Amino acid sequence: MNAATTTSEPTFDCRQAFAETLIELARSDERIVAVCNDSVGSSNLVAFQKEFPDRLVNVGIAEQNMVGVAAGLANGGFTPFVCAASPFLTGRALEQIKADVAYNGYPVVLCGMSPGMAYGELGPTHHSIEDLSWLRAIADLAIVVPADPVQTRAAVRWAAQAGKPVFLRIGRFKTPMVTKEDGFVFGRADELRPGGDIAIVATGAMVSRALEAADELAQRGVAARVLNVSTIKPLDEKAIIDAARETRGVVTVEEGVIEGGLGAAVAEIVVRYAPAPMRMLGVRGFAPTGDTAFLFDYFGLNRAGIVAAALELRT
Amino acid sequence: MHPPITRHAGFVSPSDVSSMPAEQRGDFFAATALEMRRSIVEMIGRAKAGHIGGDLSVTDILTTLFFGVLNLDASAPQKPDRDRFILSKGHCSAALYSALALRGFIPRELLGTFMQSLSALNGHPNRRKVPGVEANTGPLGHGLPIGVGCAIASRLSGANWRVFVVLGDGELQEGSNWEAAMAAGHRGLDNLIAIIDRNRLQQGARTEETNRLEPLADKWRAFGWEAVEVDGHDHAALYDIFTRPRAGRPLCAIAHTVKGKGVSFIEDRVEWHHKTPSPEQVELALQELA
Numbered sequence: 001m002n003a004a005t006t007t008s009e010p011t012f013d014c015r016q017a018f019a020e021t022l023i024e025l026a027r028s029d030e031r032i033v034a035v036c037n038d039s040v041g042s043s044n045l046v047a048f049q050k051e052f053p054d055r056l057v058n059v060g061i062a063e064q065n066m067v068g069v070a071a072g073l074a075n076g077g078f079t080p081f082v083c084a085a086s087p088f089l090t091g092r093a094l095e096q097i098k099a100d101v102a103y104n105g106y107p108v109v110l111c112g113m114s115p116g117m118a119y120g121e122l123g124p125t126h127h128s129i130e131d132l133s134w135l136r137a138i139a140d141l142a143i144v145v146p147a148d149p150v151q152t153r154a155a156v157r158w159a160a161q162a163g164k165p166v167f168l169r170i171g172r173f174k175t176p177m178v179t180k181e182d183g184f185v186f187g188r189a190d191e192l193r194p195g196g197d198i199a200i201v202a203t204g205a206m207v208s209r210a211l212e213a214a215d216e217l218a219q220r221g222v223a224a225r226v227l228n229v230s231t232i233k234p235l236d237e238k239a240i241i242d243a244a245r246e247t248r249g250v251v252t253v254e255e256g257v258i259e260g261g262l263g264a265a266v267a268e269i270v271v272r273y274a275p276a277p278m279r280m281l282g283v284r285g286f287a288p289t290g291d292t293a294f295l296f297d298y299f300g301l302n303r304a305g306i307v308a309a310a311l312e313l314r315t
Numbered sequence: 316m317h318p319p320i321t322r323h324a325g326f327v328s329p330s331d332v333s334s335m336p337a338e339q340r341g342d343f344f345a346a347t348a349l350e351m352r353r354s355i356v357e358m359i360g361r362a363k364a365g366h367i368g369g370d371l372s373v374t375d376i377l378t379t380l381f382f383g384v385l386n387l388d389a390s391a392p393q394k395p396d397r398d399r400f401i402l403s404k405g406h407c408s409a410a411l412y413s414a415l416a417l418r419g420f421i422p423r424e425l426l427g428t429f430m431q432s433l434s435a436l437n438g439h440p441n442r443r444k445v446p447g448v449e450a451n452t453g454p455l456g457h458g459l460p461i462g463v464g465c466a467i468a469s470r471l472s473g474a475n476w477r478v479f480v481v482l483g484d485g486e487l488q489e490g491s492n493w494e495a496a497m498a499a500g501h502r503g504l505d506n507l508i509a510i511i512d513r514n515r516l517q518q519g520a521r522t523e524e525t526n527r528l529e530p531l532a533d534k535w536r537a538f539g540w541e542a543v544e545v546d547g548h549d550h551a552a553l554y555d556i557f558t559r560p561r562a563g564r565p566l567c568a569i570a571h572t573v574k575g576k577g578v579s580f581i582e583d584r585v586e587w588h589h590k591t592p593s594p595e596q597v598e599l600a601l602q603e604l605a
Contacts, residue, residue, distance in 0.1 A: 033471070057467060060501075065460040065494035072464020075449060076472065077395060080464075095454055096491075100461055103451045105443055 403458020
């Protein structure tokens with residue numbers, strides 16, 4: 001049931017699109033600065049640093065200071081993009097994200113690079129599977145998870161002028177393109193596939209897998225609606241309510257823990273406004289050793305796993 | 316003897332103070348600090364909550380900064396070229412609110428709502444509710460990193476505004492301060508001044524018995540800072556340090572203070588970290604602060 005996913009489509013990671021867009025924006029908006037923790041290379045900031053050496057603030061391996069410094073830069077009129085590996089940005093600096101950024105209301109864009117299980121075989125210390133749960137609990141912090149490079153570009157452009165605290169989860173795992181040019185509107189979940197039997201609600205790298213699952217379900221005579229939730233907070237409640245009301249059940253898929261993430265966010269809406277059966281797919285427990293693709297399969301975060309969950313709801 | 320305090324409220328700017336003869340300046344600071352202390356005691360007595368010991372130890376530092384040093388405009392609290400003041404020891408909000416009220420940022424009547432339900436004056440300051448507050452502090456070890464970011468922003472903007480961060484001494488046990496200290500030293504942020512309210516007491520005991528800070532000045536110097544020690548209740552000495560031209564390195568002023576300064580039964584007693592005075596004790600305190 002956990003057969004590996006295969007695809008013949010070209011695949012992309014989101015970091016290049018992120019870095020290119022940030023440079024484009026920085027050329028016309030001198031308020032934009034990048035802040036990082038010795039992560040110039042891993043955050044794809046080499047070109048940014050070359051073009052804007054003064055506007056790259058590398059504080060060294062010090063995430064608490066990194067986020068505090070970003071808040072101070074925002075106080076001074078800048079729009080900081082904090083670029084750091086997501087596990088350390090969100091885990092080590094969680095109180096700074098809450099107090100210095102969100103509670104202050106500073107327009108800091110926190111960019112969680114290589115999130116989820118992007119650092120597969122480096123192990124659970126380097127996995128960022130708790131980030132959505134932790135950050136959803138923080139008031140006044142928008143959470144955006146682009147599904148592909150097209151969405152990444154649009155999300156970065158949006159974040160630069162959002163004027164409020166934002167967490168951007170920038171994926172590293174290569175996925176096919178799943179959205180169109182207008183495929184990101186803040187706060188909107190996009191219906192990538194219509195369907196009235198089952199709804200699959202996915203985010204980030206899981207979206208392409210949800211589409212693959214929908215293809216297989218269609219072959220089995222099950223019409224699966226696929227929603228790409230690129231804004232985790234605030235959630236597009238109407239799209240979720242419609243999905244719950246208009247289908248027999250909702251499957252959520254995320255590259256993170258079940259507790260408190262996308263699935264929980266969807267369930268909070270479903271249970272209140274449109275009770276419906278649900279299945280939540282995500283990471284359960286600390287991962288064993290393995291690369292990202294292996295771990296996706298291990299946790300059933302693939303076509304087969306999604307299909308199986310959907311079929312459970314249909315019966 | 317002292318001029319009536321109402322004369323000061325919102326009408327005296329640091330440029331006025333700088334042009335005063337030293338003796339007049341001293342009287343002005345003394346009168347202002349006295350008024351702040353009275354205000355702190357009344358606020359905390361009424362609220363039955365607060366951190367009176369640290370408020371009273373930091374009062375003279377705030378007096379000197381707000382009335383003699385900081386380039387601020389109460390009628391334009393967000394003006395871009397203002398100096399940034401960050402109270403990292405955010406629990407001493409009563410002292411900050413008193414300074415902001417005397418400086419004209421908030422109405423003095425508002426002080427009476429300190430920590431009351433739905434008041435703008437939370438136990439820890441909120442920039443979105445109180446003009447003049449730069450950063451919502453409270454959890455310790457947050458002010459200096461924000462201040463480093465402000466100092467970098469000033470430089471990147473090609474501006475001249477300065478950044479002043481007041482920290483508690485116990486707070487220096489938080490590692491994030493030393494991340495920030497290292498970054499500021501590395502960058503030679505000479506537009507940044509950290510002031511340590513060195514009252515030698517933390518919530519539960521003396522700092523040196525809890526987790527030793529000394530040799531404190533050496534620590535800052537080792538991180539690339541200029542470090543000076545000063546009597547934190549001596550306005551003239553503080554004023555001299557804060558207004559001295561500087562170049563090349565961030566400055567740490569270790570301001571030696573007495574926790575609870577000015578009220579004999581509160582001074583240097585660990586239990587007065589957040590103990591609150593009874594109505595009778597408020598009266599006694601105000602008599603001492605007459």
